[in-house]
Amino acid sequence: MEPLMEYFQRRYVLIADDNIDLATSLAILLKLVGFEVETVNNGRDVLTAATNRRPDVLLLDIGLPGLDGYQVARHFRNDDILKDVFIIAISGYSADMFSARSTPGDFDHYFTKPVDFNTLLPLLGKTA
Amino acid sequence: MNSSDDPQDDLAAILKDATRLAALARTGLLDSPAEPSFDRLARLAANFLGSPVALVSLVDAERQFFKSCIGLPEPWASRREAPLSHSFCKHVLATREPLVINDARLHPLVKDNPAIADLSVIAYLGIPLAVDDQVIGSFCVIDGNPRSWTDDEIALLRDLAESVITEIRLRSERDQLVRQGEELRETRSRLQFALKSARMGTWDWDLVTHVLAASDTCKSNHGLTSDEPFTYDGWAAAVLDIDRPAWRLAVAEAAAGNSDLNIEYRTRWPDGSVHWVCVQGSCLRDTTGRTVSMSGVSFNVDDRKQAEHDLQMLVEQLQEHDQQKNDFLATLAHELRNPLAAISNAVMLMSMSEAKEHRDYSTETIKRQSNHLSRLIDDLLDISRINLGKIELRREIIDATTILDSAAQTVGTLVEGRKHTLDVAIDRGNLWVDADPTRLEQVVVNLLTNAAKYSENGGRIQLSANREDDMIVIRVKDAGIGIAPEKLPEMFRLFNQIDHSSTRSEGGLGIGLAIVKQLVELHEGTITATSEGLGKGSEFTIRLPAATRPASTIPVPTKAIDVKEKTQVLVVDDNVDTVQGMAILLNLAGHEVLTAHDGPTAIAVARSCRPQVILLDLGLPGMSGYDVARHLREEQACKDALIVAVSGYGQEEDRHRTEAAGFDHHLVKPVSYDELFTLLSPTRPRY
Numbered sequence: 001m002e003p004l005m006e007y008f009q010r011r012y013v014l015i016a017d018d019n020i021d022l023a024t025s026l027a028i029l030l031k032l033v034g035f036e037v038e039t040v041n042n043g044r045d046v047l048t049a050a051t052n053r054r055p056d057v058l059l060l061d062i063g064l065p066g067l068d069g070y071q072v073a074r075h076f077r078n079d080d081i082l083k084d085v086f087i088i089a090i091s092g093y094s095a096d097m098f099s100a101r102s103t104p105g106d107f108d109h110y111f112t113k114p115v116d117f118n119t120l121l122p123l124l125g126k127t128a
Numbered sequence: 129m130n131s132s133d134d135p136q137d138d139l140a141a142i143l144k145d146a147t148r149l150a151a152l153a154r155t156g157l158l159d160s161p162a163e164p165s166f167d168r169l170a171r172l173a174a175n176f177l178g179s180p181v182a183l184v185s186l187v188d189a190e191r192q193f194f195k196s197c198i199g200l201p202e203p204w205a206s207r208r209e210a211p212l213s214h215s216f217c218k219h220v221l222a223t224r225e226p227l228v229i230n231d232a233r234l235h236p237l238v239k240d241n242p243a244i245a246d247l248s249v250i251a252y253l254g255i256p257l258a259v260d261d262q263v264i265g266s267f268c269v270i271d272g273n274p275r276s277w278t279d280d281e282i283a284l285l286r287d288l289a290e291s292v293i294t295e296i297r298l299r300s301e302r303d304q305l306v307r308q309g310e311e312l313r314e315t316r317s318r319l320q321f322a323l324k325s326a327r328m329g330t331w332d333w334d335l336v337t338h339v340l341a342a343s344d345t346c347k348s349n350h351g352l353t354s355d356e357p358f359t360y361d362g363w364a365a366a367v368l369d370i371d372r373p374a375w376r377l378a379v380a381e382a383a384a385g386n387s388d389l390n391i392e393y394r395t396r397w398p399d400g401s402v403h404w405v406c407v408q409g410s411c412l413r414d415t416t417g418r419t420v421s422m423s424g425v426s427f428n429v430d431d432r433k434q435a436e437h438d439l440q441m442l443v444e445q446l447q448e449h450d451q452q453k454n455d456f457l458a459t460l461a462h463e464l465r466n467p468l469a470a471i472s473n474a475v476m477l478m479s480m481s482e483a484k485e486h487r488d489y490s491t492e493t494i495k496r497q498s499n500h501l502s503r504l505i506d507d508l509l510d511i512s513r514i515n516l517g518k519i520e521l522r523r524e525i526i527d528a529t530t531i532l533d534s535a536a537q538t539v540g541t542l543v544e545g546r547k548h549t550l551d552v553a554i555d556r557g558n559l560w561v562d563a564d565p566t567r568l569e570q571v572v573v574n575l576l577t578n579a580a581k582y583s584e585n586g587g588r589i590q591l592s593a594n595r596e597d598d599m600i601v602i603r604v605k606d607a608g609i610g611i612a613p614e615k616l617p618e619m620f621r622l623f624n625q626i627d628h629s630s631t632r633s634e635g636g637l638g639i640g641l642a643i644v645k646q647l648v649e650l651h652e653g654t655i656t657a658t659s660e661g662l663g664k665g666s667e668f669t670i671r672l673p674a675a676t677r678p679a680s681t682i683p684v685p686t687k688a689i690d691v692k693e694k695t696q697v698l699v700v701d702d703n704v705d706t707v708q709g710m711a712i713l714l715n716l717a718g719h720e721v722l723t724a725h726d727g728p729t730a731i732a733v734a735r736s737c738r739p740q741v742i743l744l745d746l747g748l749p750g751m752s753g754y755d756v757a758r759h760l761r762e763e764q765a766c767k768d769a770l771i772v773a774v775s776g777y778g779q780e781e782d783r784h785r786t787e788a789a790g791f792d793h794h795l796v797k798p799v800s801y802d803e804l805f806t807l808l809s810p811t812r813p814r815y
Binding site: 019021022024025026028029032090091092093094097112113114115116117 | 461470
């Protein structure tokens, strides 16, 4: 685990999900492997948090209250500072529905819940 | 030539020839009475040729029939027929030529004919009578003395025979005309009947004079009475504005002869009602090909249009239901994946970290999210039970105060988590209702949960209850996001929340309020929702019939059974993980645990160890839990053991079944450990 932790050190992941248990547990897991993590539970707070500190990776639930995941991603892509953030969509809906409704280029990756941590980690590694 | 050289053989065949007999029958002359027209011609022939006898003789298969017989002696004259044995006439059938006999006694064809003696036929002159190319008989004159027939005489009889044939033809044509007339009358009356029963009108439009003639039904199709005129302009005016351009185009195309007319349009009747009419017609042309008139039918198609409309509505409704179903399934998947994701994260965390805080956190998360999953499944089952009308209330006269307190407590964590304040203002002790406490609490919890979910953090939620006349009124009010006025009527509809135009903001299946409404209505109550609009909060009001407060509340005695603090428990389940999990927990709680994975083993263990409590899965392979329970009750050793059914099914009828099989209690999977430990405590309840 140690080299891995160094590898992820100081990389900042922002998790946005209105299921607090889900966001928190994922945050603990990512902290365990060395990430710096913050969680938010609605769309507006994503923008605030990201403006305060630019995340390297955004794990973004689609069905967020306030602004939904599609809108949040659009904001990021239109923002000079946030436009290159690696955005991973995470949703309980099927991949079909996601690809039908999302704008190409807004998201870098898509996962259907529950996300296998062992699949997520290598992807986060690639963003380093 | 014919197949035979003997003319007699040919004759026999010709006499019986079906085509010839049919042509004869068609004349309609056989066995018909004498007629002056035929008698006149026969008399003329007799007079001109100076013969005592003249006959119009028709030869069928067995006899010759005399349509006319002048000068024939009795009894033949009255009989008007003679057998073929006496027939001279039959011989013209074979030859199709005049038969000229000067002296029959010398003629090879007839010299042995009995008519010579019986009817004194000596001289004979016969002309074949042919109709439709078939010889049906002969026109003949007969003399009792030998004659020498001259060519002039033969020619004269030939001419007269032509007149007889003309007479026959005229007659058959007249018959045919009469028949056709009858058929026409019959067809017309059948058509009238059809038009009448189909309520079909007819119309006829002269394209030269522009006169339009319409039947009464056609007029009534357009809202006119039979004495009102029906003109082209009147017709156009009767057609609804919206349909008139199409109608004009179709009529013009048909009048030009380009196509048949076939159009449906709406008409407005003088009473203002609108009716559908279908009109079909086609053109008649003159010899130059110009269209001169158009005629056709009209009929009312209101019923069909209504049926089409109903069908269309039904199709749309079905499509909508289908869409709702698909949306619901997508939502369901979404709702199941969220807790599943949280649980799998927690499991992952437990496998990665030994730290106590991580263990505790994971355990809490799994517990919470498992509860959430159970609630989702409960909701799903409730909806299916509601759809099937299978919800059973366990009603009792109860003060709703306890129910409301309990509901407020249930949502406590959520309310605190969102930093809301919950004001409870209830008229304690005066809220007696006849209700199922569990179901009523479910209703109130649902409304309070909604209020908490749909309010910004730090909101104010009010729960109030009091008696108003004969009703107990419970209100849940919040200052949250509110409800758009157009959404208010749909609030209690199934799947109301599912809206594809936006992503979902709050979790849930969108069935909670539908369940709430059904439950309230099962209690003979009503529920209403009001909101000033979006962002202005909302209020839900439940009204239940008030019940009379009972004279005194009798405490329900519980049957106390002496169970030692430390209990020996036998856990029976074919799922090894389930057994192991239960065993660990029961051990932790200080109980002694025995295990079995099938019925026969369970019975053997029970027999030898005599456990006080048996937790028995119903769905065991082979020998079911019911069988095991029955068996154990019969065994002397386990007669007093507490046998608890553990089942995935928890409905009323399932509980009745286990009770009947001898179980003491019924637990539903996943087993609530609070409930289980209560059961194992000395003051546990029983059925």
